[in-house]
Amino acid sequence: MKVMITGATGYIGSCLTHQALKCGYDVIMASRQKPSIFSAQWLPFDLSSDKSVALPAGIDAVVHLAANTTSLNLLGEECEVIAARRLIKSSQEVGARFIFISSQTARPDAPTAYGRIKWRIEQEVLSADGWVIRPGQVYGGELRGLFGMLVETVRHLPILPAFLPAPKVQPIHVDDLAEGLLRVAKQVDVSPGVYCLAASAPVSFSTFLNEIAQSRLRCWRGFIPVPIVAINALALVLGNSLQTRLGFERLRSLFDLPIMETASNLKDLGLTLRPLHSGMHPSGNDRRRCLLQEGRALLTYVLKKPPSSTVLRRYVHVAEQMRAGRVLALPKLFLSYPIFLSLLDESVWPDKTMGEEFSWRLDAATMLAEANPFGAYRFLGLPRKHGILSSLLSMTNAVLCEVFWRILRVIFFPLIRLTLGRAKCIV
């Protein structure tokens, strides 16, 4: 499979190139400058050039990502459209699929030139039986593009605006988007048309910023309410050119983002998006962090004190090697207060396999907890001699604790079931 990617050095482009190469694709990178990081074939490509690009034969798909993303319109609206038109023609000549990455803001009357250009190119692509992809709010991976800017903003501002009424965004992790693009390029049963790729449930923009703060930057940020009316009023005062220069235009396009219906498109491509909190983690996945939390809870429960980091890491290795890295999604209460795990046993889980999985992991935690010097102390009662009386008291205590937690379990059974009912092993 041979794919040409324009804008291959950009935020999405570099991620897509990386993923395509990893899947064993033959990639041709088309960009202004010769990229140094990938060892793929390079083809000079410039949106402002007035010459057609001669595509090498045998290309199966062209992914058109190159765009002018700066707010200053240096190229002129026409230039990008013409470049796209030429590229569509060249693709048709070699019989390659043409895939164009548009935007959620694309519409004929968009407030930004960006949105209007995207709309015009979309029309060209659709009339040539091409594919149009409208991604939502792209995030994750390297700190580049709009996402990079947002992260830097959150990093530098201790207080962030919470716009009112709250604008909604539909996030998609850049890796998930790249995967979606590759599927469009590869799968024959995906018919031409517009594909909206983003989380089907919108989240408020403040939630998105807060997730950046918490999961990506691991910091706390305060929010102050800012009415959108006030921004609009300010924009009027500033006038058009200053608006563009200060990035107000971009901000205002955020306020009137249309909600996209994405569920059916995601289903068409068989694409499952990672949850926001997971994707926002610097590694692009918070599975490991969840496993660490789970391991810490289970091991603390058995050991009666937090485990050493080596034992904890060993638990994560076990989960990754033997349980395919799946996380047993324990409700937060159990993660924060491991003693409450005394309420759980195999039969309390509404789902039988989850109950078995819980037992397995608790067994694993018990064995891991035992096999180290502290475990020897905890499990064997080393090094001291205990004496009949103190042993008897400790044993009675253990039995009483058991009885106590059993009674609590009976009382709170419906509540525990309800909480656990929502928990699922996540991949």
Place this chain on the structure above:
Amino acid sequence: MNTNFDVIIVGSGPAGVSAAFPLLEAGLRVLMVDGGKQPDVLTPEADFLSARSNDTDQWKWMLGEDFHTLKMRDAVSPKLRAPTHHYVFDNFAAKNYIESENFIAIGSLAKGGLSNAWGCGVARLSSEELDEYPFRKEDIERSYETVTRRIGVSGANADDLSDYFGLDAWSQPPIPMDELHQRMIECYSLAKKKGLAVDGFRLGRSRVAVLSRDLDGRKACDLSGNCLWGCHRKSMYSSSDELSFLSKYENFYYQSGLIVKNISKNYSGVSIEGMQGQGCKVFLAKRVILAAGTLATTRLALDALKLDAKVRLQCCPTAAFLLWLPRMLGAQRVNSFGLGQLSFSLKLTDGISAFGSTFSTLGIPVSEFVRHMPLRRRFSVDLLRQLLSSCVVGNMFLPGSLSSTEASLDADGALKIKGGYSNSVNSLMSEATSRLRKSYWKIGALLLPKSFTKAQPGGDIHYSSTLPMRPRPIIGETDANGELVGLSGVHVVDGACLPSLTEKSHTLTIMANADRIGRILAMQMTGKFSK
């Protein structure tokens, strides 16, 4: 193809090695082949408690770097979970084409076979028990002595089980007991004096193939408590340690890592065919001795005989239990011998008796007990850290005649084993429980309620009698020399040829019988008596 061997021995376990010595002494050219697997996880060098308190890498031998213990979570015994023994059991059933149903099929492709991971229990069959054997009792007597002296057995002392084991004349003194067992035997003698002991319950030192005195380069037990994991002093007998002695004979040849697939008879002798690495190898000899372990031997024999009948497999119904000595509550953890310290013999109805031993709980991970507790993990650990230092674990075996397990070849040549016990086992088990409870209570030990657990058929790993020696054998049986009817020149010397399986540990009998057959063959093949 090599044709100049007198005898090929399949398997380097206790049976194969025991048969090899007399043949080599007689000057016969002997080829031994085995699966050749060797240990890949080091056993701790320090004593158990030091290793547990100080060794930060203890997880490597307790769980394994590949988390072997967790992979084997559902296996029947802690031994099968120990990473240090992984190589012993690894891949046995698959490579030997053995499938089982309601039966725990265990075997070994290791150098030294299952003796690398055995409980070291030894006993001699009494003259009544030998009634079923189709040879003169004196014939095996001498072999019992030879083997006992060769492998080193400890536990000799005059107690109530001296006659039962019958090995004291050739054995080393016993290995010191821990405090709990000492207390139990003292209480037992006291109860007996007062006439309080339960009728039919006899208690004595376990006789085990573990050294209390150095022997042939192996060192005496130093009570380091690592018995479950493996003894770096080699105090416990493993036939793999005897291969170096076999190798001293110039007429000994050894092919390691060769798994025999089939044997066949041809004009000039018997040939074996097997896989060594990727290649197929064939060897030819005048005679072949099967000592691959009961299951593998049975498959090879049935396959060579083209016999599609069902054969009966004997194995001992077995159970485990936990005894608590309330007076010892709070005792300090001390390193101690990890195999059987005291053994019992218990008479049940219909002339059936049970046999078993008790062990220290120390070397066994506490997690193994936590699994079986009706408490939450956290509180189980709380309870057991106090309780276990005053507990001992016990096992019990019933005679193999009570098993109704059957084995047969399927269309693909695999050995299918269908496990089962006769109906009387359940009632015998309950009788044994209540009688053991009473007997132990008299000597100050409480059999903990619900701790008595019966194992699935095969859990004892005492398999035998699929190709029994008979005075007038028919096809699928063997004669007094272990020679298969219908396949002359092929002798069975492992558990498969025992005519019956008592409740006693059977390994020493297998070895003595293999030695006996080895002597007979040496005599027949050289035409003279061996030394």
